Every structure is written in structure tokens, then in C-alpha cells.
Amino acid sequence: MSRKIWNRDSEDPGEDQHINAKGGFSMLNSAKNFLREVVQLGLLLIAVAVVLQVIFGSAVPFVGGDIIGNLTGVIGSLGDGGLVGLISVGIILYLLQRA
Template sequence: MQSVGRFLAGFTELGLMLIALSVIAVVVFGPDIPFIGGITEGFLGIVKQLGDAGLVGLIGVGILAWLVTKKA
């Protein structure tokens, strides 16, 4: 069970690094980069939906932050 938790934690960390890299690439090179532009649009859409949700969105962000920072 611990190995599955470590795998999921590593996979989540890799995903977060890829999102950060895609945001940096869009800022540096512009939104016309194949595949990466869609990632940032999707990420910004999720952020907008959470912002529009008010308190429920804030609770969702808190849960996501807790899941990301929780050590396996």
C-alpha cells in the first residue's frame, strides 16, 4: 500500500511540474505552442471555475492544497 502511495505522490508531483513548465513556456514563447497552450487554457479554466464557486471553490482549493502537500 505504501508503494502505491509513493507512486501516486510521485505521479502528482510530476504532473505539477509539467503544469508549471507549460505555464512558463506559454509566458516565454506565447500561446501558440502545440499541446502546451491547451494545458494552460484548461488549468486557467479550472482556476476560474473555482474562483466563481465562492466558498465551495475555496474549500476545494484547500482540499487540493492539503492533498498536494501531504507526505505519503
């Protein structure tokens, strides 16, 4: 059971937060924060893998694949997609900027 209450720490009394019966924040906010952190970690790992492949070549033992080749393939397929590819790029950029 959740109810809306006024956040006393907020300057704006119109700013509401959903608080559950036990007094904690909603599980949805926790899930959103967790997924946001997972996406940021994934982007960091991709960046590290690209740097390692540039430095050591395609034979990086613990990366397990051609990261730059895969990224080039994804970008190429989005470019060949025409309008659908352009819309996909816009959605991806929007999601990355929100994170």
C-alpha cells in the first residue's frame, strides 16, 4: 500500500514522493537506479575494451572478440537502415543522455 505524502526536505510543497507503508522509497525507483548503474557500467566496459583493442590489437585474451569490428558493424547496419536507422540512433542518443 502506498500513499502520497509531502517531502519535508523539499522546498516545493507540491513535490510529492511515493512512500510505501514501511517508510521506504518505492521499489520502482530502486530498480531504475540499479538499471541506470548497470548501463553506465556497460558503457564503461565497452570503452575500456575499445582502448585495450586499440593498444594491443585484436588479440586481447580477456576481451573475447573483435569489439571495434562489432561496433563498426552495428553503426554500419544503422546507417544502412535509412529512416529506421536514423530514428534508432536518435532513441539511443536520447537514452544515453538521460543516464
